[in-house]
Amino acid sequence: MRAEFIYPATWVGDQRLLYRAAEKTEYERSLDPPPLNNGKSSDGRRKNVNEPVVAFGPPGSSGELNVSVIVSQVPPDFS
């Protein structure tokens, strides 16, 4: 599945998404046993939260102005 949209050319990607993707990949590939805190992230973020797959905003801004896309799975039993 693919989706597309346009956004202002001066806007930049949210680097936090890259860090989280790297963190997730590292967690998935790690040969170390899971942490003792039941696998919870050290920063307390919930793993089951649907986070944006992409996010863009003006460079140097606080994040108040942005566009993002979330892709979530519809439960198989949804009716």
Added chain:
Amino acid sequence: MVNSMLVSLSHKSLLTSREYPRKLIIRSKLSKNTTRNEGFIYEFCRIEAFGGPKEVGEAVVRTITGSRLDVKGTLTESSLREDSLRKVNYYKLEFRVESPAFHRHNLAVCCARAGRLYTLNAQAPESAWPNVKADFYRIADSFSIIS
């Protein structure tokens, strides 16, 4: 000034995105746990299954405000955009979220296809809304499932 960049991304390759002039493409795929039968059912799962634009918009606003008494959400517009070629409907939702700490204006587009719910959300401080309104409408109207 909405120009355009084309960035090709997948869930696994956020770090290796390539940029071209034009627009952004998001690739998604069904999870490993999804069977073919489920995929077959998902093909028929559309945004209408969640209700009409107003109903979905009000649910989105309720989800955002939650049970917090100091946060107020107001759905101001909701509309339907149809792509008869790809048989996908898009709900465009405009709403405000206000609290003592912030006043935000949001423009969201929701659609469902192949068992996945896609939500584009553009948000701005209410004070900036007049300046970004035209860009936001253009972003929202450009959002589409392309395969």
